[in-house]
C-alpha cells in the first residue's frame with residue numbers, strides 16, 4: 001500500500017483571551033526571528049493589534065500586511081514580503097487564514113493560525129482555497145504549526161459568522177454521501193476514519209443546533225472545536241473530500257455568479273439542503289437545523305437572486321469536475337434545477 005502523510009498542528013490553544021499569549025506560544029514553538037502578521041481590514045483592530053502587542057512583548061520584530069481577498073495574486077504579494085521572515089501569523093477569517101497558509105507553504109516557512117471567527121473549517125486544515133481566473137481551487141498547503149482560537153473574540157464576532165461555521169460543518173453530511181458515491185462509481189479512494197470523524201462532527205453540531213447562542217463562550221468553544229475536528233478529517237483524508245462535495249460546488253458556483261455572494265458557510269448550508277434532496281435523504285432535518293442555528297435556508301435569507309441559485313445549480317458540476325458527486329458529469333438541467341430549488345423552498 002502507498003505511504004500516507006497526515007499533517008496536524010503541533011499546539012492548539014482554545015480559550016478566552018488566549019490571543020494575549022501569542023508571543024509566548026510562538027516562543028514555546030521555538031520561533032525567535034522576524035514575524036509577518038497577515039490580517040484583514042476589520043480583523044486588524046479586533047485581533048491583529050492584540051497579537052502584535054503580545055509578539056512585541058516577547059521581543060519579536062513584527063511586520064504587518066492587510067489583505068482583502070484570497071486570490072493567487074494576493075498570495076504572491078505576501079510572498080514578496082517574506083525576506084528574513086521565519087513565521088507568518090494569520091489573524092482573521094477564512095480568507096486571511098488561507099492566504100497566510102498558502103504564502104507560508106510556498107515560501108517553506110511556518111504558519112500560526114489565529115481565527116477571529118468560527119466561520120469555516122480551514123482553521124487548522126492542510127488546505128487553502130485560493131481563487132484564480134478559473135475560480136476557487138483547493139490547494140495542498142501545510143497545516144498550521146499552531147492554532148490560537150480566542151473564544152472571547154469569536155463569541156463577540158457577528159453571530160452570522162458563527163452560524164456560517166455551523167453550516168459549513170452541516171455540509172459534511174452531503175460531502176460524505178458524495179464521497180461514498182464517488183468511491184462506489186469511480187473507485188475514488190475513501191477513508192473510513194476521515195468520513196467517520198467528519199460525520200461525527202456534523203452530528204454533534206446538529207444535536208446542539210438549538211443551544212448555539214449569540215455571545216455565549218460555550219457556543220463559540222463548541223463550534224471552534226467542531227471546526228477543528230472537521231479540519232482534522234480533512235488532514236486524515238489529505239483532501240477536502242470529507243467536508244466538501246456537491247454543496248460546496250454549488251457555493252463555489254454562486255461565488256462566480258452572484259453580484260454579492262453570501263458567506264461561504266451560509267451558501268454551503270443552503271447547498272446541503274438541495275443536495276440532500278438529490279441524494280434522497282432527509283433534507284427537511286437539515287433545513288430545520290440550519291434554521292435553529294440562525295443560518296440562511298433560502299435565497300431571500302442569503303440575499304441572492306433566485307435566478308442566480310438556478311444558474312449556480314446548473315453550473316455546479318463544472319466546478320472541479322474531477323470530484324465526482326451526485327451532480328454527475330452532466331449536472332442538472334434548468335428544469336430539474338428549478339424543480340429542486342422550489343421543492344426544497346430555496347426559491
Ligand SMILES: NC(=O)C1=CN([C@@H]2O[C@H](COP(=O)(O)OP(=O)(O)OC[C@H]3O[C@@H](n4cnc5c(N)ncnc54)[C@H](OP(=O)(O)O)[C@@H]3O)[C@@H](O)[C@H]2O)C=CC1
Pocket residue numbers: 039040041042043044046070092093094095096098116117119120121122123125127128129136153154156157158161164168234240263264265
Ligand atoms: N482552507 C480550507 O480548508 C477552507 C477554506 N475556506 C475558505 O474560507 C473563506 C470563508 O471564510 P469566512 O471567514 O467565511 O470569510 P472571510 O474571511 O471573507 O470573512 C468574512 C468577514 O468577516 C470578518 N470578520 C472576521 N472575524 C471577525 C470578527 N471577529 N468581527 C468582525 N468581523 C470579522 C472579516 O473581516 P476582514 O474584512 O478583516 O477580513 C470579513 O469581512 C472562503 O474563501 C472559503 O473558500 C472555507 C472552508 C475551508
Ligand SMILES: O=C(CO)COP(=O)(O)O
Pocket residue numbers: 120121122128129136137138168240243244248249
Ligand atoms: O470549504 C472547504 C471545506 O469546508 C474546503 O473545500 P473546497 O475544497 O471546496 O475549497
Ligand SMILES: [Zn+2]
Pocket residue numbers: 120121168243244248264265268
Ligand atoms: Zn467549506
